[in-house]
Amino acid sequence: MIKTRFTEMFGVKHPIVQGGMQWVGRAELTSAVANAGALGFLTALTQPTPEDLRKEVKRCREMTDQPFGVNLTILPTLVPRPYGEYIDAIIESGVKIVETAGNNPKPFLPKLKNAGIKVIHKCTSVRHGISAEKVGVDAISMDGFECAGHPGEDDIPNLVLLPAAANVINIPMIASGGFGDARGLVAALALGCEGINMGTRFMATQEAPIHDKVKQALVAGDERSTALIFRTMRNTSRVFGNSVAKKAIEMELEGKTIKEIGPLVAGTRGKVVYETGDMEHGIWSAGTVMGIIRDIPTCKALVERIVGEAEEMIRGKLSRAIAA
Ligand code: NAD
16 A cells, blocks of 8 residues: 555545546546545536536446545636536535646635535646645646646646656645556655546546547557647647647648637547547547556556555665665
């Protein structure tokens, strides 16, 4: 067992988090992660309405008696979403852990804290981490440039981002972006974090509720298989480098607006990729961690492998590296 301030604070067995993932963070995956002793998150915006989120929380509870949370990402969307109503749904569902992302969580914090909810804020820079600590979140998930989805605009990979953040952030910090195996977990602990967050790696598991072709693409892909879209709009997103992503970049470089590119990149099209396995139907998020994903285990096997090998590495290879 690897015990850290994170495992203590959130009441989970292992220092591993399955962070929010649009269309993927559903009850099947989140409950499997929870049952494996790690911390899973349902993704609020995957549910079309706050009422659907209430039902999803209930469904997840029927599949696990272990703690899990809800992710709420606040970023530009093609169709406006009622964030306040999603917050109310989370609170009314009795969920006790929330992952905020994409924007400053300050406006929502009083409500969440009054409801006794612990908040992990996912951010992509040291300065945003400092602000989040100041406004009172309980932990930070620090997301480096390697990550899937939105890495921010600073392009700082985790080898520098994490220790730079650890130098100035006092609350527990989870390392996010590029993590997928025991080597990553041990490195994260060494870099000043108390656990790891994995998204793409959890997509390539038996329980992830997505088409097998997507999982096979993650195994076949390597560290160069992603593309960065929305760079010109300062809303960078790392996605699988398929023909749709390439077309979106082309349109951006031609100076097309989000209104013109929107129909191509809409999340509703990415949802079809996950449902049907039609890999060129839309954009879908994936991280550079594809470079180390080589199989599709169960969540339990994956979590146990990572923690088991990490313990072995710390006790064995690393301690033996010290000269007598
Ligand atoms: P959507 O269909 O509303 O939008 C598709 C993409 O276009 C998203 O990446 C969105 O950020 C971008 N976009 C929309 N309006 C924009 C604008 N005015 N300027 C620049 N970019 C714009 O998104 P969705 O797939 O339904 O996802 C819902 C939300 O979840 C989005 O905000 C999305 O970014 C976010 N998300 C976050 C992650 C993550 O890394 N945490 C991963 C996937 C999706």
